[in-house]
Structures are given as C-alpha cells and as structure tokens.
Amino acid sequence: MGRSPCCDKNGLKKGPWTPEEDQKLVDYIRKNGYGNWRTLPKNAGLERCGKSCRLRWTNYLRPDIKRGRFSLEEEEAIIQLHSVLGNKWSTIAARLPGRTDNEIKNYWNTHIRKRLLRMGIDPVTHNPRLDLLDLSSMLTPSLYNSSQMNISRLLGVQTLLNPELLRLATSLFPSSQHRENQNFLQQNVQENNVNSTHDQVTNGQFMSPLMQPDQVQEFQNCAPIFSNDAQLMEPQLSNQLHNWQCNEMSNNDYVDLQNYRYYGSDQSFNIDHLTSENSDFQSNGSNNMISMTNVSTPISSPRHINSTGTITEDEREGYSFSSMMKFEFPNNLDISCFL
DNA sequence: AATTTCCCCAACCGCGAAGTT
DNA sequence: TAACTTCGCGGTTGGGGAAAT
Numbered sequence: 318m319g320r321s322p323c324c325d326k327n328g329l330k331k332g333p334w335t336p337e338e339d340q341k342l343v344d345y346i347r348k349n350g351y352g353n354w355r356t357l358p359k360n361a362g363l364e365r366c367g368k369s370c371r372l373r374w375t376n377y378l379r380p381d382i383k384r385g386r387f388s389l390e391e392e393e394a395i396i397q398l399h400s401v402l403g404n405k406w407s408t409i410a411a412r413l414p415g416r417t418d419n420e421i422k423n424y425w426n427t428h429i430r431k432r433l434l435r436m437g438i439d440p441v442t443h444n445p446r447l448d449l450l451d452l453s454s455m456l457t458p459s460l461y462n463s464s465q466m467n468i469s470r471l472l473g474v475q476t477l478l479n480p481e482l483l484r485l486a487t488s489l490f491p492s493s494q495h496r497e498n499q500n501f502l503q504q505n506v507q508e509n510n511v512n513s514t515h516d517q518v519t520n521g522q523f524m525s526p527l528m529q530p531d532q533v534q535e536f537q538n539c540a541p542i543f544s545n546d547a548q549l550m551e552p553q554l555s556n557q558l559h560n561w562q563c564n565e566m567s568n569n570d571y572v573d574l575q576n577y578r579y580y581g582s583d584q585s586f587n588i589d590h591l592t593s594e595n596s597d598f599q600s601n602g603s604n605n606m607i608s609m610t611n612v613s614t615p616i617s618s619p620r621h622i623n624s625t626g627t628i629t630e631d632e633r634e635g636y637s638f639s640s641m642m643k644f645e646f647p648n649n650l651d652i653s654c655f656l
Numbered sequence: 657a658a659t660t661t662c663c664c665c666a667a668c669c670g671c672g673a674a675g676t677t
Numbered sequence: 678t679a680a681c682t683t684c685g686c687g688g689t690t691g692g693g694g695a696a697a698t
Contacts, residue, residue, distance in 0.1 A: 331667080331668075332666095332667075332668090332692090333666075333667075333692085334666090334667090353683085354683075354684070355682080355683065355684090367683085367684090368668085368669095368683095368684085368685095369667075369668080371684080371685085372666085372667065372668080373666090373667085375685090376666075376667085377666075377667095404686095404687065404688090405686090405687090406686075406687065407685075407686060407687085418685095418686075418687085419665085419666075419667085419687095420665085422687075422688085423664075423665050423666085424665095426664095426665095426688095427663075427664055427665075428664095
C-alpha cells in the first residue's frame with residue numbers, strides 16, 4: 318500500500334498557516350472547487366501538501382464552520398453519540414452541523430473527558446468507575462428478596478446485556494442463597510466480555526455492546542440530528558432503540574446505566590435510551606432513586622444559568638452529569654437509609 | 657515584573673480503506 | 678490480481694497564550 322509523500326520530504330511548508338495562504342486556498346476553492354487535493358496546492362500557488370490544504374479547509378476555512386463555545390445541547394449530543402459510537406469523531410461531527418471532527422475530538426479530550434473522569438465515570442464505557450464506587454458496600458444482603466428482583470429473568474437476553482450491568486447486579490445481590498444466580502451472572506459477564514472484546518477487535522473500533530453491527534450501521538446512516546442548532550438527537554436515537562425492542566415491558570424494576578434504562582419483567586428484558594427529559598435528576602414518587610450526584614459530586618441541582626446567560630464549567634458539570642448517569646431502584650427496595 | 661506551569665487547539669503523523677491503473 | 682495513489686480518520690504533538698507562583 319502506498320502512502321502519499323510527507324510534506325517535509327518534498328520541502329513543503331509546515332506549521333501554522335498565514336493569512337495569505339488562507340486567502341490563496343479560499344480563492345482557489347471558490348473559483349475551482351475542491352477535488353484533487355494532491356494537485357490543488359500547486360494549482361493554487363501554495364507550497365503545502367494536499368493533506369495540509371485539505372485539513373486547513375475542512376477544519377478552519379470551510380464557510381459553514383460554526384465558531385465559538387459548544388452549547389449545552391451540542392455537548393449533550395456529543396456525550397450521547399459518543400456513548401453509542403465511541404471515538405467515531407467524523408460520524409459524530411456529521412450529526413453536528415458546523416462542527417468538525419477535529420473540533421469535537423479536541424473538545425472531548427480537553428473538556429468532556431476530564432469532566433467525566435472527575436465524576437468517576439469511565440469516558441470510554443460511560444459507565445461509573447466501579448473501582449472507585451463500591452456499591453456493594455452500600456447495600457446489605459438483608460435488602461435482597463428473591464421475589465422482589467428475580468435475576469433469572471435475565472435469561473435469554475445476555476447478548477444485550479452490558480457486562481458492567483451484570484457486574485453491578487452481582488455486587489448488588491450478594492446473598493449466598495442466590496449463589497446460583499450469581500454463578501449465572503458471572504458466567505454471563507465472562508461471555509459478554511469475550512463477545513464484547515471480540516466485537517471491538519474484529520471491528521477495529523469501539524462498539525457499544527448493546528448494538529449489533531447492522532444497528533450501528535443503521536444509526537450511522539441516519540440523517541443529521543439537528544435541523545437547527547437547538548434540536549437534540551434524542552427522538553431519532555430513542556426511536557431507533559425503541560424499534561429494536563420487541564416486547565411490552567413492565568418498568569417496575571429497572572436500572573439506568575450508560576444512558577440506557579434496563580427494564581426487567583417476568584417475560585422480557587428491555588432497554589430504553591434515556592433522554593434528557595427522563596434522565597434529569599428528580600424525585601420519583603413510584604420509585605426509589607439514588608443519584609450518582611449524591612455520591613460523587615456536590616452538584617445535584619438542575620441547570621443553572623448565571624447572570625450573563627452563559628453556563629459555567631461547574632454548572633455544565635452538574636447538568637450534563639444528571640443527564641448521563643442515574644441509578645434507580647425498585648419501589649419495594651428501601652434505600653432511604655442510604656440517602 | 658519575571659518565570660514557570662498548565663492548558664488548549666491547530667496541525668501533523670501514520671495507518672487503513674477505497675479508488676485507479 | 679497486484680501495485681500504486683489518494684483520501685479520510687483518529688491519535689498525538691507542540692506552539693503559544695493564560696494562569697499560577
């Protein structure tokens with residue numbers, strides 16, 4: 318496989334672009350359009366390699382590029398999309414008009430990723446870092462009753478289960494009388510890890526264990542999520558995920574994890590995507606809820622806007638976090654003593 | 657005010673995929 | 678089918694400005 322020659326091998330210029338170079342590139346593309354990046358610099362009178370020209374155009378000079386700070390909606394969309402697509406920056410950028418893959422990648426690495434880590438969330442899996450948060454220590458075996466939460470109903474749905482969810486479940490229900498359930502779960506954790514690793518390796522990319530390859534493809538092929546700047550992606554993604562479900566569900570028992578709600582009933586197990594509406598931190602009358610916010614961050618209030626109308630980093634932290642992470646426990650599982 | 661450290665982001669690098677000969 | 682070219686993606690770097698000392 319050949320590779321395009323590197324700039325410095327041809328004595329071409331590298332480093333920051335000058336305004337004159339920008340102007341030359343813009344003028345040329347306005348007049349002739351862009352197509353053959355290899356011949357473009359020569360035709361445009363630039364001492365740059367085609368690669369550098371393409372990068373400069375797509376990341377900076379393109380007229381439809383939106384400048385300025387990412388909005389909360391955009392930030393949420395990035396987090397949601399990243400939880401499904403992983404580091405597919407170009408695919409994520411395609412859903413955010415005016416934003417480049419490079420810009421989103423930089424924003425993720427310099428802002429969002431750090432924030433997630435501060436909050437105890439693994440930025441790769443979007444799961445809570447259970448090594449930092451030992452939930453099992455918060456719950457005692459006496460809380461568990463097999464009639465309340467029958468883990469065996471998870472039978473037959475292992476391919477949809479997130480291994481982290483299974484680990485969480487095993488840590489939540491440590492009673493020795495349910496060792497059988499644990500064995501089942503641990504076995505499934507191992508199997509899911511194998512499957513998950515296999516998927517990631519064979520595809521050479523991160524893929525949510527919840528999604529089959531054709532589902533990822535379907536998701537990637539869907540239209541841009543914004544018809545204007547204010548719109549969010551949830552309806553499309555949520556609808557798609559709904560379509561992948563097939564059974565009526567009873568949502569008496571569920572755990573919210575990694576932006577998805579895992580429902581269990583005696584007949585079925587289902588997954589629902591959490592939108593910003595249903596994942597806002599709140600008190601739910603029919604269910605006991607424990608918010609990760611209570612555990613690992615001091616911020617538990619909804620979105621705050623300061624007097625200038627902008628949102629501070631800390632405020633973003635609290636708001637975004639509430640939309641990305643929440644645990645809920647069934648009504649009949651009393652956790653009030655932990656709150 | 658001077659120096660050091662930290663942080664951001666534009667740009668580069670290397671690789672694989674797709675296209676062409 | 679193989680060899681080569683071009684394009685695009687994702688990871689990484691380093692220059693420069695901001696913040697801290």
